[in-house]
Amino acid sequence: MLQLQKVSLEIQGDIDFEILKNINLEFHEKKIYVVTGPNGGGKSSLAKTIMGVYNPTSGQILLDGIDITVKNITDRARLGIGYAFQSPPRFKGIKVKELLKMAASHNPEKVNICDLLYDVGLCAQDYLNRDVDTSLSGGEMKRIEIATVLARNLKVAVFDEPEAGIDLWSFQKLAETFKNIHSKYDTTIILISHQERIMELADEIIIMSNGTVSAQSERDIILAGIMNNDSCACSAKCVKGVGQNAECVG
């Protein structure tokens, strides 16, 4: 189980900005969580804080009861946390099969790299020997990124907008893949997404806005709430046509 206790994250600059505010969350084994909410609400920051890319300003993060708050990215990875980037980096001179082998290198189970590519909707023979560089499209990169996380034996797998840039056909394959992991393994899956079809995979949905958890509940309850609520998720009351001050003049 992954627990976030009173986690806050502040970015310091000319003006200090609190990205995550006193977050309390529990993610249990063998469950799928979808984190959703408006852009800028803190979803990706939450994912990066779980992976150790950001260190929380205050609060604690526990994995199976062990405090991992001060552990770095490598340590957390070795403890079984994985993270699929929203915009994955590219590597000149590294082939798809090499990257996937690196990803699988700490997995005690034998991993079939070709099957991994199949699970994300890519033909192994077309991709194994391609370089992970700018010759790949955004959607191809994204699917390879997801495959690197699937290659690992994880306690907690975080996917940051896995559906972004992925075509309809591959999307279907991907959804099946998440369902398969869910039925076969005990991995806690955290999906950051705006897609209704991804939300349908969830056991629980968490809505984040303005750096806080504004709602968390079983999928159907949250989905019903979202569908019935046509107002925006702005921090203050906001009505079109009302803003008349100088900032609004184009």
Next chain:
Amino acid sequence: MLNALDKLMLEKVADLHEIPQGAFNIRKNGAGVQRNTTANIDIVTKEDKSGIDVIIKPYTKGESVHIPVIVTEENINDVVYNTFEVGEYSDVLIVAGCGIHNSGHHKSQHDGIHTFFVRKGAKLKYVEKHYGQGDGNGERVLNPKTIIEVEEGAVVELELIQIKGIDQTKRDTEIRLMDNAKLVVTERLLTYQDQEAESNITVELLGVDSSAQIISRSVAQDDSKQTFYFDLIGRNKGRGHIQCDAIIMHNAQVLSTPRISAHHSEAQLVHEAAIGRIESEQLIKLMSLGFSEQEAEDTILNGFLK
């Protein structure tokens, strides 16, 4: 006879574990020590100056020529002129490399001046690896010059690699392409400590529909300095592309000057040049797969220079 050190240097510069099959000429400390020729490939010592002529008969297919040079003593200044005649419609691999082991306090230097005539329809892959070692403070210096004439329809693939231990290098490469000739140059360079490297590559597209691609990747570490000049000249209808990337670390300096000049309205020339640090996102990605920061950095650099 070759000793254990000689064999190690041969492995580093020519991937040779044993005496090679086919034609070869091994030069050690300024003199030829071993040579083999085949029915199709002759190697002849030059009479007017130091060096050899390698003559490959037309239609020779699938054969290789290894001409490694090893320098294992200090205070050597070896200048050698080699000429290669690659016959029409042949298809061969030439591996030239230079390994310097200098454990003394004086400079060891080897300057190889190589001239190639790649005849009509021939295919040549030319690999040149440079490697240095030795615990003395004597400098290891390599200044190669390579001139290649690529005749009609011939294809040349060039791999120029300097990965370790050369304190100073100035590499000049000049290539001229005739009708339908094709060229791919891959350059890989790593410098560290206070090493200095300069590489000048000039390619002239002289014939109709010739094409050239130059891909240069380098890593500059510590206080080292790298200077690149790429000059791609389109004198006829043809295509050329220069792509040079450098990763810069610590206090290193990299100067890269790509130049393209067209003298014909159907010459299509492109250059791309980039210098930058290792992207933090790349490090984070590999660390999130369980690599330490150092392992992640090594993996990124090894891939980049592969």
